[in-house]
Amino acid sequence: MAENAKLMQGNEACTMGAIAAGLQFFAGYPITPSTEIAEMCSEELPKFGGKFIQMEDEIGSIAACIGASLTGKKAMTATSGPGFSLMQESIGYASLCEIPVVIVNVQRMGPSTGMPTSPAQGDIMQARWGTHGDHQIIALAPGNVKECFELTFKAFAYAEAYRVPVIVLADEVISHMREKVILPDPSSYKIPMRAMPTSPAGYKPYGADPDGGVPLMAPFGQGYRWHCTGLFHDESGAPSGKAAVADKLLRRLERKIEKNAQVLEDYYAESMEDCDIAVVSFGSSAMAALSAVRRARKEGHKAGMLRLKTIWPFPDAALRRLSASAKKIIVPEMNLGQLALEVERAIHGKAEVIKLGKVTGELFHPDEIYQALKEAF
């Protein structure tokens, strides 16, 4: 498939992954380092009848995406820290109302305007808990340009399958880096589609198995005449303040993701089987980590590498399984230890967790992680 080999940027791969998955609607507001996605969408979407709009802010962008998704279209927005903060309320709306939508957050140094063009990975916990109230979230972290394509494609598959907002948690380096990528043949794509009802008769917009079932989603404008509200609602979509209704709804939403955690887990593991020390990382930090781990192995140290592609739901089971032999786990990340907190929680004292946080706005150098490995051995 020589003609499918291309030199491309992470943001470009992300856009192509979205288009491959059937992207039909993009709304966004420019912000570095995500802007190339909006630019490319504005150029590509009209070519096949898709819709682009530059909204007045990020609040409007996510809102417009949710509106578009309700008409049956696949919708995406892309942003970075400050814009991601603005989107939080409506991410909660999409979560409670079960509207598929993909949000690309290309992380940059924060808080606040921070260092706009410097890479960071400080939005791990914001992605998980940014909106108020209990909710589940899916967040995927690409570790190279090809994965920007693959994980954005997957993000749509999950959004459609589970009717949830899905976050692609990239970072400035992954998104601006250029690599040669061999894309799969378009005819091999299995275009993700949400499950839709076949007739309005007896349609219950939120009728589903209480144990994490996903209700059928009727597109607006096709005679179903249903009510979508961010108030707690019963199976018919009617707002309800009843304790039992609230409990049932929130628990179903929780189970929807929880019970599929195994399906959702995705990672790259190398030399983990017999490792004494594991390095657990993600995104651009994992590139440096992998090179450090390989160097340590070459020198005869039993180091292992686990790079998480699915950050949320956190792959507890996979982490425990893969790091069974590890006595120590080093977690390099471009923040002050957000992922490490989760690793600590999941590993539950079975190994010592060493935080290796970096907040200089610079990438890790493999030597820094190699050094940490040496110290740990």
Next chain:
Amino acid sequence: MAEFLDYFRKERLPHIWCPGCGHGTVTGALIRAVDKLGLDKNKIVMVSGIGCSSRAVGYLDFDTLHTTHGRALAFATGVKHAKPSLKVIVMTGDGDCTAIGGNHFIHAARRNIDITTIIMNNSIYGMTSGQYSPTTPHGMLGTTAPYGNVEQEFDVCELAKASGASYVARATSFHVTLLTDLIEKALMNKGFSVVEALTQCPTYFGRKNKIGGPVELLNWIKDRTVNAKAAAALPPEKLAGKLLIGELHRAERPEYCASYAETTARVQRTYNDYKGGNRGCELNSD
């Protein structure tokens, strides 16, 4: 007219509004206008934000979208842009539309996107129990304006007009026939259309300002207004402090979705060999 209640989700009634609230009157006017035009129920999407006014859509038998506070027009923009064949109607309050949602309002107007917006303006935050809003007149009371409102109010219609709306009108919950008629015209306009309905919140605005019950408040609203046609013949002193009602503005401006479609057609002529692959969705058509 089809049975009035046929436009309602009867199982969702009774509504939450207080006795004497004007929001029901405005909702009734909208339904009568929809009925008069014979619009297809299945092709209407009603969008609202948060507030007593925004609760209206939940009682109506269309596809309805009750969103977040202030964002109704942004959600509605997504619905309309994604599927321009749908008739998109926004029901919003003075707080929802002109405070927290003010930015979306001016930009929806600027784009002249084909959405009909009904602003149920009771000059107060009703749902949160009576704080002053951007349309509370200067000097009047609210629970956060205990000494009289320090701020100056918006003229919502002037705001809409200046921002680019192609149809702007105002009526009140007292002038129901006029209101219905203006909503009907707004629904027929292809572009961003605004009907401001001055309406009463007896529970908070009326009581706090000691105006009286719903009837006294309705009269108070009526007395604030002058018909736009009659105004031409009146001396300036009779118009001081009055709000004009009737059709206030019409303009021919390109509509957003139509412009986007034109651009798309031009792009597709250039790229007619574009191989986008299978989008996997017949809903792609519009």
